[in-house]
Amino acid sequence: AQSVAQPEDQVNVAEGNPLTVKCTYSVSGNPYLFWYVQYPNRGLQFLLKYITGDNLVKGSYGFEAEFNKSQTSFHLKKPSALVSDSALYFCAVRGRYNTDKLIFGTGTRLQVFP
Amino acid sequence: SQTIHQWPATLVQPVGSPLSLECTVEGTSNPNLYWYRQAAGRGLQLLFYSVGIGQISSEVPQNLSASRPQDRQFILSSKKLLLSDSGFYLCAWSLAGGRKRTGELFFGEGSRLTVL
Numbered sequence: 382a383q384s385v386a387q388p389e390d391q392v393n394v395a396e397g398n399p400l401t402v403k404c405t406y407s408v409s410g411n412p413y414l415f416w417y418v419q420y421p422n423r424g425l426q427f428l429l430k431y432i433t434g435d436n437l438v439k440g441s442y443g444f445e446a447e448f449n450k451s452q453t454s455f456h457l458k459k460p461s462a463l464v465s466d467s468a469l470y471f472c473a474v475r476g477r478y479n480t481d482k483l484i485f486g487t488g489t490r491l492q493v494f495p
Numbered sequence: 496s497q498t499i500h501q502w503p504a505t506l507v508q509p510v511g512s513p514l515s516l517e518c519t520v521e522g523t524s525n526p527n528l529y530w531y532r533q534a535a536g537r538g539l540q541l542l543f544y545s546v547g548i549g550q551i552s553s554e555v556p557q558n559l560s561a562s563r564p565q566d567r568q569f570i571l572s573s574k575k576l577l578l579s580d581s582g583f584y585l586c587a588w589s590l591a592g593g594r595k596r597t598g599e600l601f602f603g604e605g606s607r608l609t610v611l
Contacts, residue, residue, distance in 0.1 A: 424602035475598045487538040
């Protein structure tokens with residue numbers, strides 16, 4: 382069965398510091414991995430995805446994520462956090478041959494303090 | 496480009512009343528369509544998904560139903576709302592078909608339902 386875990390309910394970071402939001406996954410075969418961001422009372426916005434190739438994926442708003450197959454992780458990172466990055470972040474996974482459903486993590490709330 | 500529209504944005508309904516939330520997608524054909532519910536601003540629960548007109552898969556037994564009367568229209572309904580139906584409902588779409596499809600979802604702006 383596919384699953385994804387976001388072990389931190391909340392991550393706090395000072396503006397200008399690097400940030401990491403953690404995600405681990407479990408899926409049969411090679412995964413498709415995704416990160417989404419949600420601002421209050423809004424829908425989820427697609428940030429980036431890993432399909433194949435380079436383990437470091439760059440996405441919107443300066444975010445990037447690193448795929449680590451041995452650790453089954455796909456952590457979201459940003460070198461310098463902004464207050465406007467404060468939001469709810471979701472990791473999601475889909476098996477390569479399961480074409481219909483994404484499995485989402487429970488979300489991590491990122492709070493960036495000025 | 497593709498767009499997704501979801502309405503109404505906010506709804507307050509009494510217990511026992513009916514519900515209809517509508518979602519339409521433009522700029523693509525034969526998308527996969529999804530309804531999610533988000534409770535208390537956190538995790539997403541997949542309620543229904545559809546891979547074609549009239550084809551609905553239900554993920555969780557509940558008081559809700561879904562229909563897809565047209566290729567790019569997805570409707571979430573209830574005959575009698577319960578207090579527990581309150582939440583933030585999100586419609587989403589993805590490209591359908593083929594192994595090259597990577598499957599990312601694109602979400603609408605959500606509908607906040609409060610059942611009193």
